Structures are given as C-alpha cells and as structure tokens.
Amino acid sequence: MPSRTIGIITSGGDAPGMNPCVRAVVRMAAQSGHETIGVLGGYDGLLDGGFRELRPRDVGGILHLGGTVLHTGRCSRLSADAGAPEAVAAARAAGLDALVVIGGDGSLRGANALAGQGMDVIGIPASIDNDIWGTNMSLGVDTALNTILESVDKLRDTASSHRRTFLVETMGRESGYLAIMAGVISGAEIVVVPETDITPAEVVAAVHSAREREKAYSLVIVAEGAALGVDVVAEHLAEAGERFESRITRLGHVQRGGSPSAFDRLLAARFGVAAIEAIDDGATNLMVGLDGRSISRVGLDEVVSHRRSANLDYLEMAQDLAR
Numbered sequence: 105m106p107s108r109t110i111g112i113i114t115s116g117g118d119a120p121g122m123n124p125c126v127r128a129v130v131r132m133a134a135q136s137g138h139e140t141i142g143v144l145g146g147y148d149g150l151l152d153g154g155f156r157e158l159r160p161r162d163v164g165g166i167l168h169l170g171g172t173v174l175h176t177g178r179c180s181r182l183s184a185d186a187g188a189p190e191a192v193a194a195a196r197a198a199g200l201d202a203l204v205v206i207g208g209d210g211s212l213r214g215a216n217a218l219a220g221q222g223m224d225v226i227g228i229p230a231s232i233d234n235d236i237w238g239t240n241m242s243l244g245v246d247t248a249l250n251t252i253l254e255s256v257d258k259l260r261d262t263a264s265s266h267r268r269t270f271l272v273e274t275m276g277r278e279s280g281y282l283a284i285m286a287g288v289i290s291g292a293e294i295v296v297v298p299e300t301d302i303t304p305a306e307v308v309a310a311v312h313s314a315r316e317r318e319k320a321y322s323l324v325i326v327a328e329g330a331a332l333g334v335d336v337v338a339e340h341l342a343e344a345g346e347r348f349e350s351r352i353t354r355l356g357h358v359q360r361g362g363s364p365s366a367f368d369r370l371l372a373a374r375f376g377v378a379a380i381e382a383i384d385d386g387a388t389n390l391m392v393g394l395d396g397r398s399i400s401r402v403g404l405d406e407v408v409s410h411r412r413s414a415n416l417d418y419l420e421m422a423q424d425l426a427r
C-alpha cells in the first residue's frame with residue numbers, strides 16, 4: 105500500500121478513549137509509512153481549515169486523558185446539501201486522501217456522507233450511549249459506567265443514613281443503555297428509560313415494596329430522555345407520603361469526563377490499529393467494531409441505517425436482584 109495522508113477527526117459528544125485512540129491511529133499509521141493530520145474541532149475543522157500535522161511524538165502523554173486533544177463539536181453544516189461535497193473538497197485541498205472519524209451515530213452518518221462523495225473513510229465508534237450499530241461496545245461506555253457507579257456508591261452512603269430514596273438521572277437522550285446497566289450493577293429498585301412506558305405508580309410501588317422489605321433506602325435510575333422524568337417521579341413520591349422523601353441527583357456531563365478505563369484504553373488501541381489495517385488492506389467506507397472477542401468491519405451504510413438497542417431484559421434483572 106503506498107504512503108497516504110490520513111486525516112483524523114474526533115466528532116460529536118466526546119467520549120473517554122478518544123485520546124488513546126488518536127494516539128493509536130497516529131502511531132500505527134507511522135508504522136505503515138503514512139502521514140497523519142489532526143483535524144481540529146470535528147467536521148467544522150474540516151470545513152474551516154483547522155489542521156495540524158501529527159507525528160508519533162505529538163501524541164505522547166495523552167493516553168490517560170479524557171476528552172479529546174483534537175477538540176470536537178456537533179457540526180450542523182455537514183447535514184446541509186452542500187456540506188459533504190464542501191467537506192470533501194476541503195479535505196482534498198489539505199492533501200488528505202483518507203479520513204478516520206472517531207465519534208457517535210451522528211458523526212458516523214457524516215462519515216458515510218463523505219464516503220458518498222468519494223472520500224475513503226474509516227469510522228471508529230465512540231459514544232457513552234452505546235447505541236451504535238455494529239459493535240458490542242463503543243469507546244467511552246465502560247468509563248462512563250464506572251463514573252456512574254462511583255457516584256451512586258457515594259449517594260448510597262447518604263441515602264441509607266437518611267433512609268431516603270435517591271433519583272439518579274444518567275445521560276442517554278434516546279438510549280437507556282447506561283441507565284439499565286447502572287441499574288443492574290448498583291442495585292436500583294427500578295430503572296426508567298426512553299424505550300419503555302413506566303408509570304409513576306409503578307415507580308412508587310417499587311419504592312414502596314423496598315420499604316416493605318425493610319430496605320433502608322431505595323435507588324431509582326432514570327435516563328435523561330425517559331418520558332417520565334426525575335422531577336415528575338419526585339412529585340409522585342412526595343404525594344405518596346413522608347416515608348417516600350426523595351432527592352434528585354443529575355449526574356450530567358461528569359459522565360463524559362475522566363481518565364479512560366483500562367477497558368476503554370485497550371479498545372481504543374485495538375480500534376486504532378484496526379483502522380490503519382483496513383486502510384492498508386485497501387478496505388474503506390467501513391466502521392471497525394467489537395464482535396465478541398474479535399474486531400470486525402461493518403459497512404458505514406449498514407451502521408447508519410440501524411441503531412443498537414439496549415437489552416431490555418436487564419430491566420427485569422435489575423428488579424430481581426434488588427429484592
């Protein structure tokens with residue numbers, strides 16, 4: 105494979121693991137004789153000419169950092185009709201002949217649009233929501249779950265001291281993955297997600313049942329995109345009586361930060377290496393993903409026409425294990 109100039113973009117919501125992934129792409133590309141250019145600020149950087157040459161030593165000291173040193177953004181211009189042709193023209197003008205895009209579903213849709221304009225593109229899934237089709241895990245999910253767990257463990261101390269109910273809101277506008285998994289591993293009485301229609305009465309009944317079983321506290325996890333939000337749940341609990349006094353904690357963007365976990369660093373390394381291997385094989389317009397223990401290649405077309413849904417069986421598991 106002749107030497108190529110590869111642009112690297114981090115796009116959409118940042119996810120812990122983006123930095124070690126950038127490092128892996130740059131260093132593996134150098135091993136294969138390619139040059140790498142960092143595109144600064146997501147697709148906006150591509151359109152506005154934000155480029156920086158990245159050599160292996162330039163990505164030293166970022167392995168353990170959360171966020172992305174390339175910066176990121178949600179670029180609305182790419183969805184306009186002229187967006188993708190303009191972005192590809194800008195990439196070509198900067199001498200790029202392939203792009204590695206590290207990001208979530210919107211970013212991979214952008215990657216697919218660029219591929220449709222003749223650019224060679226490899227996608228790497230990164231989103232704490234774990235809603236990207238074609239991979240069991242996306243970068244950032246494991247770190248975000250560990251962050252949630254650490255916070256909930258702390259809340260449990262005060263919840264049990266005061267014998268209160270805590271309503272914890274996790275991220276996930278359209279996906280309940282984080283809330284569901286956090287529910288199972290932190291002992292929630294009930295988990296409320298965008299994918300289901302849980303009523304206030306069901307939440308009150310779950311908390312009531314915990315009190316009947318003489319639990320000192322109860323924990324309810326609610327994904328931010330659920331139709332039944334934490335405030336409404338709190339109102340219904342208040343109406344149920346003093347024994348149901350509750351407090352709300354919105355974990356918010358803290359879930360997107362922090363040093364990537366061991367799992368995310370390893371996944372970042374494997375995805376980065378696999379992206380360059382794909383380029384070396386002449387394969388393109390695909391996303392690398394985790395399939396069981398192996399790294400797979402899935403067409404970008406397929407990735408963007410599906411959505412990975414959370415396993416709702418775990419909702420019941422959470423409730424069973426909280427008893």
Ligand code: F6P
Nearest residue numbers: 117208231232233275276277360
């Ligand atoms: O896509 C990841 C995510 O963190 C979602 O869970 C959340 O709903 C959204 O991004 C928040 O986006 P922003 O940082 O743009 O407010």
